[in-house]
Amino acid sequence: MTQHITDATADDADRTTAAARTGWWRDAVIYQVYPRSFADSNGDGMGDLPGVTARLPHLRRLGVDAVWLSPFYASPQADAGYDVADYRAVDPVFGTLADADDLVRAAHALGLRVIVDIVPNHCSDRHEWFRQALAEGPGSPLRERFHFRPGKGADGELPPNDWESVFGGPAWTRTADGAWYLHLFAPEQPDFNWEHPAVREEFRSVLRFWLDLGVDGFRVDVAHGLIKAPGLPDVGHGEQVKLLGVRPTPYFDQDGVHEVYRDWRAVLDSYDGERVAVAEAWTPTVERSARYLRPGELHQAFNFAYLTTEWDAAALRSVIDRSLAAVNAVGAPATWVLSNHDVVRHATRLAADDPARGLRRARAATLLMLALPGSAYLYQGEELGLPEVADLPDEVRQDPAFFRGSGRDGAGQEGTRDGCRVPLPWSGTRPPFGFGPVEGGPSWLPQPAAWKDLTVEAQEADPGSTLSLYRAALAARRAHPALGAGDAVEWLESPDGVLVFRRRAAAGSGGAVVVAVNLTDRPVTLPVPGQSLLSSANSEPSGAKFDGAAAGAVVPPDTTVWWAA
Structure with missing residues (x-):
């Protein structure tokens, strides 16, 4: 590894203060690390915990507040670690329990909080x-x-x-x-019976084990799946199981699950430092998701309704309004997310037939997301503008959904998740691009040769790169309290296909920010509300293309602009 924990940036005091404040999770930017694909410290082709620790300075410089780690527990790896054999042990492929402890301590020293996955719906058949x-x-x-x-x-x-x-x-x-x-997932993943008291007590103990080690919270896998309807009745309507369904089912989002999370909240609240939990709850509506956030339950729930919304002004405005109304009703913050380890990367998803347009839309979508009130989740590699790798050969794929037929018939979870899990490119001109310590060494999934232009090293020196945009956006979000804070947006008049809204800071904490998003395929001219802060089309904060000429600001297609108003 070429980076070290001592590579601290100059804002130590500000970051330390931010890490200590209360309610940190309400507007935090949280970065998802998929450990097997983040950084490989020992050259075996598989990312590991020491690799994550060595690369934490990248996340600090990026400007995030917390790191969320996908599972690294002891596992036969039938489903990339989501089949857990021992919830209190680290799988040797990722390191040791001492490595996990080192990672948490190193992250805290850099002002980063650490959230880990917990997988309560099912375990491994080797448990x-x-x-x-x-x-x-x-x-x-x-x-x-x-x-x-x-x-x-x-x-x-x-x-x-x-x-x-x-x-x-x-x-x-x-x-x-x-x-x-x-087993609602692979045969190697038997579902727990959460009506049994021993299951509930075991997971209380697991929570305490990791909280005692110092983690700041948990991402709850399949949070909506723990309780099944009494008697396990037939579904009856013949609809293929999907995580995000449109109909009630006897195996997801049962009311009894909320008793579990009230119990968990009591455990979290018994620890100092505001330990939190975020639900992966694929429910039919944002209102159903908000039920997981009622007082005394979980702190956040992923907003999958937002993630799955098309690049359309009316649709986005609607889901933003509905999301804010739903969480405001229970006193919780909104969350916003564009990509994760289970979905096609948004640089591809937003325009699959045109990579250049897809990247423009991805950059614009990021600035839109980071301007909304609440917490934002980033998926590793999106700060590099990584596209989905859609042409992986069958012989290297490892997604169990692919081998059970879902990858071929479009059912279930689609069998395409390997494409968003390809290891990150850090440096160099040929694979594995600094993912491991040896040039030309292995990586568990192959990287496209074209990624030589997308490495962290290649983008750092380019002020127009996607990495530079993310760094500038997160710095601006910290500098302008109106961004991310609060619980509402003030919509302003705008042309068809364009979203314009104002974000106001709390009284005495700074001015307002106006955000414009042009989702059309043509330039639009808008009145200039103030000084340009940032544009997704131009990563430099000066925003020279939006300098406030008398005729107004010309915003290109698929572009988001921030102004200090």
């Missing part, structure tokens, strides 16, 4: 509880901690109900003794 339940056979008390059921049919040869896996195929697997067990 000791499940292994023992299989070994002991029917009647084992440990089977009550999962969902074991007899099958239907004359000889029990049919699954107990019609539920299907998110990854495609039946959500049930038959054991050698004839029983069936439930």
